[in-house]
Amino acid sequence: xxxxxxxxxxxxxxxxxxxxxxxxxxxxxxxxxxxxxxxxxxxxxxxxxxxxxxxxxxxxxxxxxxxxxxxxxxxxxxxxxxxxxxxxxxxxxxxxxxxxxxxxxxxxxxxxxxxxxxxxxxxxxxxxxxxxxxxxxxxxxxxxxxxxxxxxxxxxxxxxxxxxxxxxxxxxxxxxxxxxxxxxxxxxxxxxxxxxxxxxxxxxxxxxxxxxxxxxxxxxxxxxxxxxxxxxxxxxxxxxxxxxxxxxxxxxxxxxxxxxxxxxxxxxxxxxxxxxxxxxxxxxxxxxxxxxxxxxxxxxxxxxxxxxxxxxxxxxxxxxxxxxxxxxxxxxxxxxxxxxxxxxxxxxxxxxxxxxxxxxxxxxxxxxxxxxxxxxxxxxxxxxxxxxxxxxxxxxxxxxxxxxxxxxxxxxxxxxxxxxxxxxxxxxxx
Amino acid sequence: xxxxxxxxxxxxxxxxxxxxxxxxxxxxxxxxxxxxxxxxxxxxxxxxxxxxxxxxxxxxxxxxxxxxxxxxxxxxxxxxxxxxxxxxxxxxxxxxxxxxxxxxxxxxxxxxxxxxxxxxxxxxxxxxxxxxxxxxxxxxxxxxxxxxxxxxxxxxxxxxxxxxxxxxxxxxxxxxxxxxxxxxxxxxxxxxxxxxxxxxxxxxxxxxxxxxxxxxxxxxxxxxxxxxxxxxxxxxxxxxxxxxxxxxxxxxxxxxxxxxxxxxxxxxxxxxxxxxxxxxxxxxxxxxxxxxxxxxxxxxxxxxxxxxxxxxxxxxxxxxxxxxxxxxxxxxxxxxxxxxxxxxxxxxxxxxxxxxxxxxxxxxxxxxxxxxxxxxxxxxxxxxxxxxxxxxxxxxxxxxxxxxxxxxxxxxxxxxxxxxxxxxxxxxxxxxxxxxxxxxxxxxxxxx
Numbered sequence: 032x033x034x035x036x037x038x039x040x041x042x043x044x045x046x047x048x049x050x051x052x053x054x055x056x057x058x059x060x061x062x063x064x065x066x067x068x069x070x071x072x073x074x075x076x077x078x079x080x081x082x083x084x085x086x087x088x089x090x091x092x093x094x095x096x097x098x099x100x101x102x103x104x105x106x107x108x109x110x111x112x113x114x115x116x117x118x119x120x121x122x123x124x125x126x127x128x129x130x131x132x133x134x135x136x137x138x139x140x141x142x143x144x145x146x147x148x149x150x151x152x153x154x155x156x157x158x159x160x161x162x163x164x165x166x167x168x169x170x171x172x173x174x175x176x177x178x179x180x181x182x183x184x185x186x187x188x189x190x191x192x193x194x195x196x197x198x199x200x201x202x203x204x205x206x207x208x209x210x211x212x213x214x215x216x217x218x219x220x221x222x223x224x225x226x227x228x229x230x231x232x233x234x235x236x237x238x239x240x241x242x243x244x245x246x247x248x249x250x251x252x253x254x255x256x257x258x259x260x261x262x263x264x265x266x267x268x269x270x271x272x273x274x275x276x277x278x279x280x281x282x283x284x285x286x287x288x289x290x291x292x293x294x295x296x297x298x299x300x301x302x303x304x305x306x307x308x309x310x311x312x313x314x315x316x317x318x319x320x321x322x323x324x325x326x327x328x329x330x331x332x333x334x335x336x337x338x339x340x341x342x343x344x345x346x347x348x349x350x351x352x353x354x355x356x357x358x359x360x361x362x363x364x365x366x367x368x369x370x371x372x373x374x375x376x377x378x379x380x381x382x383x384x385x386x387x388x389x390x391x392x393x394x395x396x397x398x399x400x401x402x403x404x405x406x407x408x409x410x411x412x413x414x415x416x417x418x419x420x421x422x423x424x425x426x427x428x429x430x431x432x433x434x435x436x437x438x439x440x441x442x443x444x445x446x447x448x449x450x451x452x453x454x455x456x457x458x459x460x461x
Numbered sequence: 462x463x464x465x466x467x468x469x470x471x472x473x474x475x476x477x478x479x480x481x482x483x484x485x486x487x488x489x490x491x492x493x494x495x496x497x498x499x500x501x502x503x504x505x506x507x508x509x510x511x512x513x514x515x516x517x518x519x520x521x522x523x524x525x526x527x528x529x530x531x532x533x534x535x536x537x538x539x540x541x542x543x544x545x546x547x548x549x550x551x552x553x554x555x556x557x558x559x560x561x562x563x564x565x566x567x568x569x570x571x572x573x574x575x576x577x578x579x580x581x582x583x584x585x586x587x588x589x590x591x592x593x594x595x596x597x598x599x600x601x602x603x604x605x606x607x608x609x610x611x612x613x614x615x616x617x618x619x620x621x622x623x624x625x626x627x628x629x630x631x632x633x634x635x636x637x638x639x640x641x642x643x644x645x646x647x648x649x650x651x652x653x654x655x656x657x658x659x660x661x662x663x664x665x666x667x668x669x670x671x672x673x674x675x676x677x678x679x680x681x682x683x684x685x686x687x688x689x690x691x692x693x694x695x696x697x698x699x700x701x702x703x704x705x706x707x708x709x710x711x712x713x714x715x716x717x718x719x720x721x722x723x724x725x726x727x728x729x730x731x732x733x734x735x736x737x738x739x740x741x742x743x744x745x746x747x748x749x750x751x752x753x754x755x756x757x758x759x760x761x762x763x764x765x766x767x768x769x770x771x772x773x774x775x776x777x778x779x780x781x782x783x784x785x786x787x788x789x790x791x792x793x794x795x796x797x798x799x800x801x802x803x804x805x806x807x808x809x810x811x812x813x814x815x816x817x818x819x820x821x822x823x824x825x826x827x828x829x830x831x832x833x834x835x836x837x838x839x840x841x842x843x844x845x846x847x848x849x850x851x852x853x854x855x856x857x858x859x860x861x862x863x864x865x866x867x868x869x870x871x872x873x874x875x876x877x878x879x880x881x882x883x884x885x886x887x888x889x890x891x892x893x894x895x896x897x898x899x900x901x902x903x904x905x906x907x908x909x
Contacts, residue, residue: 272889273888322886322889324778324886324887324888324889325888326778326780326887326888326889327888328780328887329780329782334887336886336887336888336889338886338889338892345762345764345769347764347765348766348767435884437882437884437892437894439716439760439762439769439771439894440762440764440765440766440767440769441717441762441763441764441765441769442716442717442760442761442762442769442771443762445884445892447884447886449887
């Protein structure tokens, strides 16, 4: 039974007694006392400082000792961070906490935290093997957290200001990025230790020669399919600049950023084109031009710079102030449309709902299938959530990078992304 | 010791026969006089400036006849001293050490003198009065040609005494007010010329100095043409490149090519000119080894409320050691932009501010400099050459790099409520976004 606001038991009891139907409202159960104690214990632990260079050194190369060191970090840090998440969820206004989507997230985090906090210390590689397969399931279970939270907050705009929602989500997403990084890094290291092949080009989830051009082409192909499927056409991608440049980075982060920005650009380009040339236009759709350029900043730090330029009509000055706020979207969200096809966003809406898993697990969520990346990135839809830009910016900023959007209203937009080369970011704390 | 004649003889102190900028005694006595005369100034400064919108300027200018022209003359006559008074009061509140600085002191004198002249100017009643008034206006405009470089020089030298925010906002108020006064004066002169039948109507769209059918891509192409006609000549700390056979980069224009709107053509062209000049220079410096320089892309975008122009180059971006963000390039404070106090920069400012021609911040003025320089680099100097040419020849031109282009473009863009934004793709190139209001309904951006 998926979460319902009111417990059903009292109703049945009364019905059997043939009394008139009276629904008793019960407040949700309080925090179980054992859980509360554990939460306090873990959230107040001093953080185990973990720098990027330490993290990477554990995988260069992975040894039994380094893998066991890695698991000790995981067992110290992840429960602490999950405890912070649970606490901040519990501190949301009560009415928000009773929203079924938000409640689901709280429940999921509590469960994960409890499991991790009650695990005995992993001391052997065999135990580690068990541990990582359960860790993997745990991470997978959180794959759709953000769309779920998004849905929940959409319904709670009456009860929280957009600043409050923003601050909460910023913290939640940053925390989530950190937890996944730690977990996935450890899982990857453990696997690397066991695998016979020598992996020279990566250290866990960090790739030593991550190619922006390659990533963009790959994400571009995926977004292109999505765009064709929903809008009937998609623009080409042109790459220029230093196309062969590579750098040390976490590829899934770059993929997420690239995908979200390309989704925005592709959608805007096609819609703008149709608006000006008609729906049945066969004229050429202007390409999205991506320029890649490595640079060394004045403080000596190397970066890769990306500029994604589209002719999607730009952003009006009125909207510019809001594009980085969560849940700002120009996609049509009318839910009650009965027309055939439901317009271009019917798939989105269904997909959006499917991504959130309104039905029970295993009903064949449209986008979980399309994702194929499962574990690490929930692709969502091409439009509608309004989280793409603010989240991409959080991802970019996570390792001290930046993301900026400039627009020529009436013509198109330019998104500027700067990402730091991680081999020179050793001192950064994860 | 001081007669009114002394007041009007520029730059020589009667009592010690040195340049007034070096004579403190004169300043002390004049300033005592001015202290007690300040009441008049305060009277004017207490009035509010009557700001206009572009539309109002056009509307008023369209239905010109003699009566309205005289109204316009008296509006200019009474409005300008109010605006000047505000600026003088502004100067008076700056630290003493700043206003006695070279450059600033000169501007202070100029403004006082202009204020006095306007204050005393009689009411204009007839067309011939207006003729005289226009001549008077023209002279004042000429006199004030050195204000921009003088002020830049003085304020840059004053960087140590003023926090950067204060310095920059003061400079912005001064320059915006200056633009506004020139706009009013030149607009009135242009309208007078038209009514008097002196100017053949340049085009259907022109009303005074405003072109109501300003064609953006045409203006861009005009700037490109002028810029590409220059001899190829780059100078940097490490590099001097002069090459007659080399061509400046091409500029590709895309976007809404038929965009037309109402604006002051000179302003738009100055902004585009300066930006393209910077782009061409950066491109030339970055790609010295290439036979053909990569092109610059200019994109025109018209939306409901504004006209956007994006200039995108491959000049390597803004990886400049002495600034922390691109907007520091608009600053006059050496704390934000250390280049302001570079010796060559200060020297160049001194040169331009002491030259007869000064700097009016127009595209035409720069083209004339270049043309003169081209002529002057001819091997023989004609003996009968007019005096000004010889002056120029005497070692002042080439148009020195004084670093005003970006700050002035920024101020021009913001004058009617537009904006200028710089973004760097470090290592690749720079994108500049100019946005100008399309509807002409914003008030002048002068601060009161």
